[in-house]
Amino acid sequence: MATAILVLQQVVKSKSDNIPLFIYHKVTETPASNDISVIEKFITSEFTWLHASVILSCLVLVLLSVLVYFLYRQRNSKCTRVYLEITSGGDCVTIPIISLSLCPSYYDFSTPSVENITVSALPHCKLFFLCSVQIPDSVSIGYFTRRRLNKILMQSFNAYVLVTHQRFATVLNPASFGT
Numbered sequence: 073m074a075t076a077i078l079v080l081q082q083v084v085k086s087k088s089d090n091i092p093l094f095i096y097h098k099v100t101e102t103p104a105s106n107d108i109s110v111i112e113k114f115i116t117s118e119f120t121w122l123h124a125s126v127i128l129s130c131l132v133l134v135l136l137s138v139l140v141y142f143l144y145r146q147r148n149s150k151c152t153r154v155y156l157e158i159t160s161g162g163d164c165v166t167i168p169i170i171s172l173s174l175c176p177s178y179y180d181f182s183t184p185s186v187e188n189i190t191v192s193a194l195p196h197c198k199l200f201f202l203c204s205v206q207i208p209d210s211v212s213i214g215y216f217t218r219r220r221l222n223k224i225l226m227q228s229f230n231a232y233v234l235v236t237h238q239r240f241a242t243v244l245n246p247a248s249f250g251t
Contacts, residue, residue, distance in 0.1 A: 152236070159224070232244075
């Protein structure tokens, strides 16, 4: 107890210059105002990682489908095909008629002539023609091909029968002139 009294006698009292305040004062400095447009606010508030992953997966799906299309087209180009080419000089349409299983050297092609070319109306777009060799005389075509063919058939045109093998084409007949 004597020690406690000794310690209490030697205590130096101190006081503060100011009364302590425990009240929070907000900083008055404001950061520089950024003019964010309405579109940027919408994108930042509504665009999430889920949206980004969906968009990215759609892009990957489109790119893969384009890749598969070109690979299929390349694989399909190695066969032998017979085409009908109709041209008016400035515009040309090439329509596949039939695919052949062997190389062209295994076939004996005669010189065909193409006559009486007509295009059917909608909804089933077909090209009809008469040919001197045994090939199908009607071929299904697309809507845009039909439109291009109608433009060509309204003027003077030439019709050729082509044989392609590995993307090399050979004309089988001289021009068949139409009016």
